Amino acid sequence: MTLITYILYLHASAWITFWVGHSLHKNGRYFLVEAFDNEAIADAVNKLLLVGFYLINVAYTLLILQEEYAVTSLRGIIETLCNKVGLIVFVLAMMHFFNLSVFGVIRHYRSREVTHPFLKNILKIFS
Amino acid sequence: MVNYPVIAYIIYLWVGIALTLWVAHILFKNARVFFTDIFGHNEELADSVNHLLKAGFYLVNIGLVMYLLEHSTTINNYKTLLEVLSVKVGGVILLLGAMHFLNVYILFKLRRKAVTPARPAIANGEHPHFDKMLKELDEIEIEKA
Numbered sequence: 001m002t003l004i005t006y007i008l009y010l011h012a013s014a015w016i017t018f019w020v021g022h023s024l025h026k027n028g029r030y031f032l033v034e035a036f037d038n039e040a041i042a043d044a045v046n047k048l049l050l051v052g053f054y055l056i057n058v059a060y061t062l063l064i065l066q067e068e069y070a071v072t073s074l075r076g077i078i079e080t081l082c083n084k085v086g087l088i089v090f091v092l093a094m095m096h097f098f099n100l101s102v103f104g105v106i107r108h109y110r111s112r113e114v115t116h117p118f119l120k121n122i123l124k125i126f127s
Numbered sequence: 128m129v130n131y132p133v134i135a136y137i138i139y140l141w142v143g144i145a146l147t148l149w150v151a152h153i154l155f156k157n158a159r160v161f162f163t164d165i166f167g168h169n170e171e172l173a174d175s176v177n178h179l180l181k182a183g184f185y186l187v188n189i190g191l192v193m194y195l196l197e198h199s200t201t202i203n204n205y206k207t208l209l210e211v212l213s214v215k216v217g218g219v220i221l222l223l224g225a226m227h228f229l230n231v232y233i234l235f236k237l238r239r240k241a242v243t244p245a246r247p248a249i250a251n252g253e254h255p256h257f258d259k260m261l262k263e264l265d266e267i268e269i270e271k272a
Contacts, residue, residue, distance in 0.1 A: 082196040086191065092186050093187040
């Protein structure tokens with residue numbers, strides 16, 4: 001039973017990783033083009049973000065794979081599976097919003113003069 | 128013998144995910160107008176941001192629906208099944224409602240920020256969001272009204 005859970009879990013998370021990554025890659029492109037005002041850089045950043053997304057997700061999936069309680073019934077399979085996959089999806093959502101806010105900030109300050117010393121240093125990295 | 132807990136989980140997951148899809152559909156169909164306003168009628172950017180936020184909405188809601196699935200009640204008849212299910216589904220609907228109002232609030236706030244006249248640049252090292260600037264914004268509001 002535990003083995004079945006693991007197999008289902010790996011399957012589900014691989015599918016989610018691929019599908020969400022693909023969707024964000026496709027829809028986020030124009031947002032990045034706006035943020036950097038440069039298509040080449042935006043495409044490169046988009047690709048890098050996709051790879052980073054895959055890496056973090058696969059690593060996290062594998063890290064939380066182990067289940068300490070023995071799974072003995074169908075109910076147990078559903079509970080374990082949903083618990084783990086739900087956690088992964090929620091963490092993905094948080095990562096996604098963090099990325100959005102970072103690029104939103106870049107987009108916001110690219111067209112304005114920045115006087116705040118800390119922000120100025122941060123933005124130097126991207127310009 | 129009927130496997131009640133599994134039936135409860137399947138119905139719960141089905142309802143939770145279907146409701147999430149439905150709320151996201153309604154919310155982001157109507158959010159598009161706000162985004163075109165917020166981004167100065169840049170339709171492509173509006174669509175892009177709309178899709179990204181929709182994906183975020185799906186992820187948060189489906190993630191929480193799945194994560195909060197587990198319950199410890201022993202279900203052995205339809206009465207208990209119904210009771211457990213209604214508590215669980217009620218929780219999901221409350222979550223969706225909270226997320227929905229949060230989104231609507233953010234949309235209104237962003238649009239207001241985009242539609243009101245631009246604030247002056249930072250002067251004399253004063254913080255833009257306090258004292259003077261707030262007073263100026265108030266004056267603009269009074270003039271408008």
